Amino acid sequence: MTIGSPEKVTGARALIKGLEEEDVTTMFGYPGAALLHIYDELYDSALRHVLVRHEQAAVHAADGYARVTGKTGVCMATSGPGATNLVTGIATAYMDSIPIVALTGQVPHSIIGNDSFQEADITGITLPITKHRYLVPEAKDLPRIVKEAFHIASTGRQGPVLIDMPKDVINGEFEYHSIETVKLQGYKPTYRGNAQQIKKAAEEITKSTNPVIYAGGGVISSNASAELAELAETLMAPVTTTLMGIGSIPAEHPLNLGMLGMHGSKYANYSVQGSDLIIAVGARFDDRVTGKLQSFAPNAKIIHIDIDPAEISKNVPAHIPIVGDAKIVLRSLIKHVKQCNSEAWLEKINEWKREYPLTYEQGKSIKPQFVIEQISEACSNAIIVTEVGQHQMWAAQFFKYKEPRTFITSGGLGTMGYGFPAAIGAKVGRPDKTVINIAGDGSFQMNSRELATAVQNDIPVVSVILNNGYLGMVRQWQELFYDRRYSHTCIKGSVDFVKLAEAYGALGLRVEKPSEVRPAIKEAIASGRPSVIDIIIECEENVFPMVPAGAAINEFIGLEGNK
Amino acid sequence: MKKYTLAVLVENKSGVLAKVAGLFSKRGYNIDSLAVGVTEDPEISRMTIVVQGDDQVLEQVTKQFNKIVDVIKVSDIEGDDTVERELALIKVTADVTTRAEIIQIANIFRARIVDVARNSITVEVTGDESKIQAIEKLLRQFGIKEMARTGKIALVRGPNKV
Ligand SMILES: Cc1ncc(C[n+]2csc(CCOP(=O)(O)OP(=O)(O)O)c2C)c(N)n1
Numbered sequence: 001m002t003i004g005s006p007e008k009v010t011g012a013r014a015l016i017k018g019l020e021e022e023d024v025t026t027m028f029g030y031p032g033a034a035l036l037h038i039y040d041e042l043y044d045s046a047l048r049h050v051l052v053r054h055e056q057a058a059v060h061a062a063d064g065y066a067r068v069t070g071k072t073g074v075c076m077a078t079s080g081p082g083a084t085n086l087v088t089g090i091a092t093a094y095m096d097s098i099p100i101v102a103l104t105g106q107v108p109h110s111i112i113g114n115d116s117f118q119e120a121d122i123t124g125i126t127l128p129i130t131k132h133r134y135l136v137p138e139a140k141d142l143p144r145i146v147k148e149a150f151h152i153a154s155t156g157r158q159g160p161v162l163i164d165m166p167k168d169v170i171n172g173e174f175e176y177h178s179i180e181t182v183k184l185q186g187y188k189p190t191y192r193g194n195a196q197q198i199k200k201a202a203e204e205i206t207k208s209t210n211p212v213i214y215a216g217g218g219v220i221s222s223n224a225s226a227e228l229a230e231l232a233e234t235l236m237a238p239v240t241t242t243l244m245g246i247g248s249i250p251a252e253h254p255l256n257l258g259m260l261g262m263h264g265s266k267y268a269n270y271s272v273q274g275s276d277l278i279i280a281v282g283a284r285f286d287d288r289v290t291g292k293l294q295s296f297a298p299n300a301k302i303i304h305i306d307i308d309p310a311e312i313s314k315n316v317p318a319h320i321p322i323v324g325d326a327k328i329v330l331r332s333l334i335k336h337v338k339q340c341n342s343e344a345w346l347e348k349i350n351e352w353k354r355e356y357p358l359t360y361e362q363g364k365s366i367k368p369q370f371v372i373e374q375i376s377e378a379c380s381n382a383i384i385v386t387e388v389g390q391h392q393m394w395a396a397q398f399f400k401y402k403e404p405r406t407f408i409t410s411g412g413l414g415t416m417g418y419g420f421p422a423a424i425g426a427k428v429g430r431p432d433k434t435v436i437n438i439a440g441d442g443s444f445q446m447n448s449r450e451l452a453t454a455v456q457n458d459i460p461v462v463s464v465i466l467n468n469g470y471l472g473m474v475r476q477w478q479e480l481f482y483d484r485r486y487s488h489t490c491i492k493g494s495v496d497f498v499k500l501a502e503a504y505g506a507l508g509l510r511v512e513k514p515s516e517v518r519p520a521i522k523e524a525i526a527s528g529r530p531s532v533i534d535i536i537i538e539c540e541e542n543v544f545p546m547v548p549a550g551a552a553i554n555e556f557i558g559l560e561g562n563k
Numbered sequence: 564m565k566k567y568t569l570a571v572l573v574e575n576k577s578g579v580l581a582k583v584a585g586l587f588s589k590r591g592y593n594i595d596s597l598a599v600g601v602t603e604d605p606e607i608s609r610m611t612i613v614v615q616g617d618d619q620v621l622e623q624v625t626k627q628f629n630k631i632v633d634v635i636k637v638s639d640i641e642g643d644d645t646v647e648r649e650l651a652l653i654k655v656t657a658d659v660t661t662r663a664e665i666i667q668i669a670n671i672f673r674a675r676i677v678d679v680a681r682n683s684i685t686v687e688v689t690g691d692e693s694k695i696q697a698i699e700k701l702l703r704q705f706g707i708k709e710m711a712r713t714g715k716i717a718l719v720r721g722p723n724k725v
């Protein structure tokens with residue numbers, strides 16, 4: 001249905017109007033020839049455009065913005081190399097089900113397919129890593145496509161949608177009509193769980209004595225944290241979360257077991273293995289979580305609640321599948337359940353908690369876990385963003401998250417270089433919050449030039465580099481499985497991060513003693529400037545507990561001196 | 564490995580076919596045939612896809628299909644009572660000594676001769692898979708120069724739609 005009085009506009013104008021109608025206030029992008037008309041519109045638009053220094057940062061920033069605000073993130077890149085630079089970020093968002101709309105310029109229709117200058121088949125390239133994609137046929141289709149793209153990105157299982165706009169579409173004129181509703185025959189996400197299945201699940205729950213709730217990123221996407229806690233407390237069932245589910249229940253909640261899987265706590269993994277019932281909510285039984293599939297939770301019945309039917313029984317067969325939105329399903333499930341007979345089970349779990357706490361040994365050098373604890377104490381309400389590697393796991397294990405949308409990390413794709421631009425996007429989305437990027441010395445170098453973006457746009461993000469001089473996570477595997485043959489993982493002396501920060505006009509601080517950690521964090525936050533704290537940590541510290549790839553998740557390995 | 568026939572209704576838009584084909588290849592599924600054409604509604608196309616694989620993989624692929632925004636409906640019609648047809652054009656080596664016999668075979672199969680040249684005859688045959696296989700086998704003795712098949716299309720018998 002179209003309404004409103006017609007007015008002649010260009011595709012570029014229509015795009016901006018469409019974005020405004022979707023309540024977009026901020027976007028991240030980088031211009032190019034194909035986008036000139038759009039950038040000309042942006043010149044006097046109220047829409048905030050953050051100019052990045054590489055298109056990968058635009059998409060990660062849109063992703064970080066989306067994760068902290070719950071809104072759809074928007075990024076834009078020009079045709080050809082601009083568009084291909086988005087690919088890693090689109091894949092990152094796709095793997096973690098993050099709603100973003102990526103806009104790309106394209107060569108005019110008349111020369112598409114000719115290997116024209118700056119032509120890339122970006123709808124083809126992103127086919128397997130987008131929820132949906134459009135190559136806009138004509139300017140007049142733009143209002144409908146923008147509307148549909150935002151609808152698809154933000155509903156059902158969320159994800160990235162790409163709109164590829166040939167130059168003739170951007171420049172072409174037509175009579176503008178705003179679009180009121182979307183009509184998509186093949187797209188009807190299921191939100192309400194099947195009532196029969198919910199009853200069946202409730203019956204199974206009543207019988208359980210060793211229940212475990214296994215919560216994933218879906219709980220956060222559907223804003224179902226309150227319902228999750230209510231379910232856990234009603235049943236008196238412990239909750240373990242995936243990496244993506246961190247923050248869905250407070251770290252300090254007595255029923256929280258923390259993260260499970262490869263680097264999960266021992267008590268979380270033992271609980272899963274000993275459970276008689278697993279209630280999976282918005283989680284997808286990823287191989288980093290389940291370890292060896294055949295040995296995963298051998299005695300448990302599985303209730304699997306997920307908005308995506310394709311996730312049900314994909315890896316682990318579900319006894320009771322419930323397709324629907326986590327929040328809506330949990331709300332109705334809660335009405336049908338009461339406390340489980342789980343006293344002995346919780347006592348057993350508390351024993352495990354006492355016996356196998358998450359710990360580390362203090363030494364003379366700075367321990368990375370200690371740094372995370374210091375950050376957790378100094379700014380417990382901060383949004384923590386991470387890069388990928390050992391530091392990411394320590395950030396997952398040792399920070400005490402209080403709320404959903406405060407732990408932002410690339411879980412599914414594991415994209416090094418994600419953290420810093422995502423932190424920029426997070427700070428733009430939540431200027432009221434302290435945003436800290438916990439980085440590795442390797443990962444930070446992947447997108448460190450975004451210091452220019454942070455400084456130019458005055459986005460005071462604090463990057464804490466846990467500098468071990470190594471691509472630490474890879475080095476750890478080489479230490480454990482390749483006889484300490486550190487092939488191409490030593491990156492000591494790469495760059496002076498303090499000078500690098502200063503060169504961009506950011507604040508740079510170096511920390512070499514444990515006692516300096518806390519003051520440096522305080523100084524960086526108080527400065528109100530983009531800052532980098534280079535913390536020289538114990539260089540061969542490992543992430544434990546650890547389950548080797550392909551083993552059952554209660555088969556931990558360690559080194560001497562490590563539990 | 565089992566054989567499946569899927570009837571897939573999709574919005575008539577570019578890129579759907581690539582996405583559908585990609586889903587099969589990603590999971591190591593082999594497509595035996597894939598026929599696409601417009602339906603009674605010009606905005607909707609129907610794909611008839613014949614594939615081999617195991618049950619679990621098929622379930623996953625069907626679910627993945629349903630996730631494609633432009634896919635309206637996926638039905639597994641294997642085992643349903645269906646009318647199935649495929650068309651094949653077969654160009655057979657022929658000379659004066661063999662031409663009569665080839666025409667006779669074609670007649671038995673109610674196939675049509677659609678082209679004749681000095682050294683070849685082209686036969687058009689319509690039917691289900693077994694019929695096409697049978698005539699192909701018989702014609703092979705003369706030498707098949709070239710063959711093109713449309714892939715199977717199918718409708719469920721009776722008044723119901725998929
Ligand atoms: C883009 C990308 N390339 C390679 C990898 C593989 N990888 C995973 S962790 C890691 C090392 C990360 O090093 P650093 O950022 O210094 O973190 P640390 O593990 O030392 O804390 C590498 C190379 C990756 N995840 N992403």
Ligand SMILES: [Mg+2]
Nearest residue numbers: 440441470472
């Ligand atoms: Mg490192």
